[in-house]
Amino acid sequence: MSVGSFTSLFYFDIGAFLFFTMAIAWRKSLFGQVRLLRANAIALFLLGLLSGIYAKDAALIGLSIVILLVRAYGIPTIIARAIPHSGDQWESTRVVNTTASILIVAAITAFAYILTEPLVALNPTKRIASLPVGVSALLIAVFLIVTRRRIATQLIAFALFDNAISACAFVLTEGVPLVVESGALLDVLLLIFVLVALASNMRSQTQSMDIAELRELHE
């Protein structure tokens, strides 16, 4: 694979990664959001695969296959279980409305460019030029955690956050070592397990998953 076509494919893929991240901020259907998370993870997998093929690194390819299995299949499937199969599958109560969310997401991307400018300037390679994309995905995930109320979306945002960290790692280096990556994966998996267990438990008790309405549980 030539440098030119690798960079071009890499850009496209990380662009798709960002697109799916942003689309989660737009979608209201919870199942739609899960599907987008899946697509997002697949883009991440392709990112790893591309880097692996380009660097002829078998470990990296292996790692990306792990990503595919856990992040594109495992985590979204678990999160989907936190969504009530009957009843409210829409995320209609938001702190920030959709149009504003979309514009804020754009502003976050611009902000990520400013934020990473010194880093990119340090080592102006073509691959690192896409670092802002990874960072903006990270910030968007934080934004979603802050402004969304449904537990499922928060879980999705959390998984997104993890994906974004891995994307940054792929951009910055040839990828995180397999051990570190698998450790992080297990953490996230565990956390999501706990949250899903909690969520389904709470749902069976309160019939509702809106954080605002859960305040009474706290009291």
Added chain:
Amino acid sequence: MISSQITNPKAVESDQIKKRFDPMGRFFVIMICTLSALVAISATTIALLAITRPPWHGSTNLFLAIYGLKLATDPLSGVFLLISGSLGVMVIPHLYGYLRRNHLPTTTVIAIPIFIFTMALVPLANSTPTFFFFWELMALASVPLVAAHPNDQSGRRATFVYLAMTQLGAMAILVALAIISASHPGTPLAGLSALSSRDSNTLRSLAFLLALIGFGSKAGIVPFHIWLPKAHPQAPGPASALMSGAMVSLGIYGIIRFCILSLGTGAKWWAITLIVFGSITAIYGILQASVNKDLKVLLAYSTAENMGLALIAIGLFQLFRILHLPNLAAEALGAGVLILVAHGLFKGLAFLVAGSIQSEIGITDLDQLGGLAKIMPVSTVGFGIAALSASGLPFGSAFIGEWLLLQTIIHLPRDIGSLVLIGPIALGVVALTAGLSVLTMVKAFGIGFLGTPRSKRAGEAHESSTTMSTSIIALMIANLGLAFDPGVINFVILHLSESISGVYPRIALGSRISITTTSSAIFPSIGAALFIVGAIAIYLIRRFTASKRPQPLDEIRWGCGAKELTPKMQYTATSFAEPLERIFSDILVPRRDIETDAFDSLDLIVKRIDLRESPHDAIETALWNRLARALDLVASQFRRFHNGSLIRYLMLGGLGFAVVMVVTH
């Protein structure tokens, strides 16, 4: 003022009778108009000399005994003199017609020539004391223009708000000028730029911010814009044309002269501050304009929008100066100046038409106008051209300036780091502003002039007098001239940018407008020619096929089965802007009251629903009203000291004296 006229028909009657039988004396009006014309003509002449001739300066000790009166001309002052002078000349016939028909307080009428005179002197001032002297004179001369309806509650309030904002701005300007001149006493304004950079940065930044606030309050920069929508409906039409077209631009003159030229190169954040304030003003101004339903309030907010656009251009100019890109800086300045010149012409025209409506109908509320196209053809065409220009569309005069601004933005160099983000953000702002101004102007024109009259008085109106129409026609021609051949002011741009940046901008202005280094160009006349060819073709085809068609019929309109459609069933300005108001409700925060009257206690069957919705200025309520209350609170605390006891006053005086002595020691 307007609403009270509507709700109080008797007052309206008596007002009308007064209008008809007690006009201003003919001799008096002729004298005022001649005086104004003389001032305006000489201002225009000086402006042309100032732009084309080498700088001139002179001084006299006539007025200000200590400092002397220092005057000078350079291309920058010439540009602004040209805007106010030429607009002044074209407004005079309308002024004559307006004064002949409407009764105004004598102070207001006398203030008009003085106002034009002081407006011409402001850009000529060559020392900080002279400048401030003229600035304050201009501000004072403009107050009687706003106070044209002193017997009216809202009129008095408008005067008060205007006076307060003007003086707040003047205070900020005074401090800024003090800082500037303290380090360089006696230096002429034109020479300040070379010296200023040796001052401390904090002091200069303070002076920058204060000058921005001061001049921004005159230019209607958000959040200092609140006087615009209050003052303009009060002032008589020709006066608001002058205030909006010329006086407000002088705020931008102050920003260019002091914030940019006098204070030296400055920091990058200065430029970014200008762009941010410009962007906020442009978007907020046009959003308010799009939801307001009074024609003059709408035009006032649109003035704020245009000043915002000009400020974006000026901010880009400053940014490029700092980045040492003189060519781009010259283009940005050229764009800013073209926006201001065009704004003077089309806003002058729009306010004159609004003045004609005010004088002939007495209503400027769009929800009560309509159908004027059939009864006031000249005014309608005039407003159509003004609206076309104001919406920044091809064949309008504002298009050239906005096009140059867009070109400046899209040709940002790549190598300025994250500052390039200014490009897409500024473009987004300009584009949204342009889109919304199209909607606003379609609303103003479509609701106000098309359709059928929404009130009896609008239906019975006549075209304004020939003298008034003369002004409107003159401004129409000026607008079209600028739109089709902006080459007429090419010399202005060239001299200006040569004197300020030392380079000629790479703009070729003529009937074909292009940026010479790129291949971007527009050619309005050819575009218009294509339209004419197309129109002729369609006309011929229609003529050719007409014989094959049955005769045309007159039929009633579709009303979902209703036979008669009343004027009340038309869309109004309020309903036209309602979707927009809903979309931008987070910014506009419209006031909405819904009252339902139900037959039964369960609210199941509703007898009647009252929906009352009115746009209001959220910044005014959120910022200024709160500020006013806070000030009130502080003032009431101070009142405790004013208990009338002479001993206490003496003691306070002594204390104050002691403090001053200690501090100065």
Added chain:
Amino acid sequence: MSYLSLILQITLIVVISPLIGQLMIKIKSKAEGRRGPSLLQGVRELGKLLKKGEINPIGTGSAFALAPAIYLVSTLVLSAIIPLIALKLPGSSNYDLFWVVGILLIGTIALGLGGLDTATAFGGMGASRELMVAALIEPSILMAIYALSIRANSSNIFKIVHATLSNPQQIASPQSALALIGLVIVVVAEAGRIPIDNPSTHLELTMIHEAMVLEVNGPKLAMVKLASSMRLVILIGLVVNLFFPIGISYSTSSVGSIILGIVALVIKVSLLAGLLAFVEVFLAKLRLFRVPELLAGSFVFGFLAVTASYFLPVIKA
């Protein structure tokens, strides 16, 4: 020869637009399992309308009378200033994309004012909604233009198309893809297709464009219908030529290359129009107050395209 090709281009657009419009209906019908009307139905309808007598609604003025003509003329002008079949058309250096947007808006405004002039609730409602959509499209469309003009260093359409032709791999970049998505949404909104507006609706309350022209009839309606379908074809043609200018004639001197340009344009436009129609089958019209979400999305695409063009290094394969 160059003037001839200009006239050829305008005529081509006039002739094929009713057919392309009908093609879209046909494809939608087929996809929904119906037979659909014949491809010539659009032409027949125009002919029928031209033969009908005019009805002047009482109370309307000259704005209503002139609006359809201005709408059609602005569309004809558009078809003369965009490189659709050839790169070198007379006057090509005198217009740029901002001008094109302005001319598009003039047509919209003319119809909007015509709607307001009817002094009916429907005219006003249509005008209000159409203008609102037009106002909110503006940032998206200008941002897409910005993204495109960075690579050609000019906003002149002919120059942009030329730059694409001489350096085709530029198209395979994320910024181009982003700008393309943004522009397609803009085209859909500007042409009033699903999910923004439904051109075949018969329910007044959901109409945007059709409400505005409710009073227009006879030959004037023919003008509006023709112009609307022409606008769709022109916009689609603009998008395909900005991104895939394959086949467009370099010069106007050889007859063969112009014929090739015509054939290429017809094929490209039919393909994209067919694709749009096919996708429409799966979409429903958006609520009016969700339209801003879509337009904000298209704005963000443009914004990212511009940022990416500035920040991503240029790839030279």
